[in-house]
Amino acid sequence: xxxxxDYYAKRPHDHDHDEHTPQSETEGPPSEFEIMSRAMQExxxxxxxxxxxxxxxxxxLFEEDFPYRGGRVVAHAWTDPAxxxxxxxxxxxxxxxxxxxxxxxxxxxVENTPEVHNLIxxxxxxxxxxxxxxxxxxxYKSRNYRSRVVFEPRAVLREFGTLLPDNVTVRVxxxxxxxxxxxxxxxxxxxxxxxxxxxxxxxxxxxxVGVTVPEVPGKE
Amino acid sequence: xxxxxxxISAMRSSYAQAPGxxxxxxxxxxxxxxxxxxxxxxxxxxRGKHGVIERICGAFPxxxxxxxxxxxxxxxxxxxxxxxxxxxxxxYQGPGHDVIEMEIFEHWLEPDDRADGDAKP
Numbered sequence: 427x428x429x430x431x432d433y434y435a436k437r438p439h440d441h442d443h444d445e446h447t448p449q450s451e452t453e454g455p456p457s458e459f460e461i462m463s464r465a466m467q468e469x470x471x472x473x474x475x476x477x478x479x480x481x482x483x484x485x486x487l488f489e490e491d492f493p494y495r496g497g498r499v500v501a502h503a504w505t506d507p508a509x510x511x512x513x514x515x516x517x518x519x520x521x522x523x524x525x526x527x528x529x530x531x532x533x534x535x536v537e538n539t540p541e542v543h544n545l546i547x548x549x550x551x552x553x554x555x556x557x558x559x560x561x562x563x564x565x566y567k568s569r570n571y572r573s574r575v576v577f578e579p580r581a582v583l584r585e586f587g588t589l590l591p592d593n594v595t596v597r598v599x600x601x602x603x604x605x606x607x608x609x610x611x612x613x614x615x616x617x618x619x620x621x622x623x624x625x626x627x628x629x630x631x632x633x634x635v636g637v638t639v640p641e642v643p644g645k646e
Numbered sequence: 647x648x649x650x651x652x653x654i655s656a657m658r659s660s661y662a663q664a665p666g667x668x669x670x671x672x673x674x675x676x677x678x679x680x681x682x683x684x685x686x687x688x689x690x691x692x693r694g695k696h697g698v699i700e701r702i703c704g705a706f707p708x709x710x711x712x713x714x715x716x717x718x719x720x721x722x723x724x725x726x727x728x729x730x731x732x733x734x735x736x737x738y739q740g741p742g743h744d745v746i747e748m749e750i751f752e753h754w755l756e757p758d759d760r761a762d763g764d765a766k767p
Contacts, residue, residue: 532703534726549689576691576746577735596744598731603687603749604706604724 493560495526496608497629501622503535504613510537517608521558528557528606536599537610538639543594544609545583545636547575548601555606559631566635576600586637609636616642667723667752673699674758675727677750685713688754696758697729700747708751723752 456464470476499521503510513520517533533555536544548554549572554562565571575582579596583589590596599607611633617625628640669675679694687709702725707718731744738744 534703549691550687577731578739579744580740592741596731596740598744598746600689600692600746600748602689603709603751605703605726605749 488556488560492557493631494626495521496555496558496631496634497626498622499524499526499558500608500610500629500634501625503610504625505622510610513610526558528555531555531557531606532604533558533608534599534605535608535610536597538612538636540612541593541595542597543583543590543636544597544599544607545575545579546599546601546607546609547572549573549576550600550602553601553606555608558606558608559634563631583637586632588638608634611636611640614640614642667702667725669699669702669725669752669755669757671699671701674760675699675725675750675755676758677727678754678756685710688750689748692729692734692748692750695729695734696760697727697733700726700728702726703749706751724749725752725755726750727755 467476467478467481471478499513502524503513503520509520509523512523513535514537517535518528518531520535521528521533538544547566552562552567552572554566556562571582576598579598580590583596601607611629613625614628617628628642630638630640632638633640674696675698676696677688677692677694681690681693702723704724705721706724708720708722709718712718726747727750728745728747730742731738731740731746732742734746
């Protein structure tokens with residue numbers, strides 16, 4: 427492995443960031459970690475441990491399958507109280523029932539009620555239930571969100587258009603160690619009789635992080 | 647000594663492996679106010695604060711060891727601890743019943759034996 431720094435700098439970026447979003451890592455030479463990650467992948471490929479296609483497939487799963495899992499799981503919880511109970515007790519086991527394997531992720535589901543609104547953050551880095559929601563959005567990783575949501579959650583929620591009365595307890599979860607979190611929002615009353623698939627449609631990523639609440643289209 | 651083949655497996659040790667968990671749900675605890683260098687998963691803003699055990703998550707490999715290439719054994723008991731926002735941030739603008747919860751490893755916690763804690767859940 428005697429390739430020069432320039433070799434890595436000139437390799438195309440084919441991984442998971444959105445190239446339409448300005449990101450500082452694309453502006454200069456690759457970071458030390460990016461180079462290490464590249465070098466590691468090349469070594470693993472050279473030794474036959476992984477193939478480039480497996481890596482590509484994994485990235486594709488993160489983008490095309492994982493983001494929809496959370497909505498499916500919570501929609502199921504909305505329609506099946508016994509499942510919701512199991513989801514609250516052991517998130518990973520409940521997801522496994524639906525054929526969704528979270529691998530190493532330990533999942534804690536937290537339920538919104540008329541009295542309590544839950545909100546997820548990771549102040550130390552950007553821990554996120556990737557196996558359930560895909561890649562975290564840019565704002566979730568931003569210093570602004572990570573630092574402010576712990577001490578002024580109501581102001582941050584307002585910026586997301588979510589206004590909560592003072593009698594509702596805001597319960598912030600700092601996802602700072604081994605657990606990952608998903609919010610079970612309150613099911614809107616007007617969704618009675620909806621199929622799970624239709625319910626999953628209003629369970630957007632942001633509702634499952636807790637920065638907003640599900641909305642029924644066409645209703646104000 | 648019988649040379650290189652001496653059996654050292656029967657030698658006694660004073661070391662005791664982490665026996666179960668020290669705290670229970672509802673216990674009042676204080677997060678240690680210490681600032682060791684290195685990789686720590688206890689945010690600075692919560693050090694020295696008082697809270698209540700919300701749940702016991704189980705035992706996990708110690709991230710403070712994993713970060714440096716060790717195996718993280720023995721595993722450490724991980725708790726979720728609930729704090730009132732007004733206690734954590736004296737200038738907190740929201741109502742007094744707002745809370746923040748996070749995961750704290752057992753070795754970062756000690757019993758909160760104050761007569762009247764701030765951290766009622």
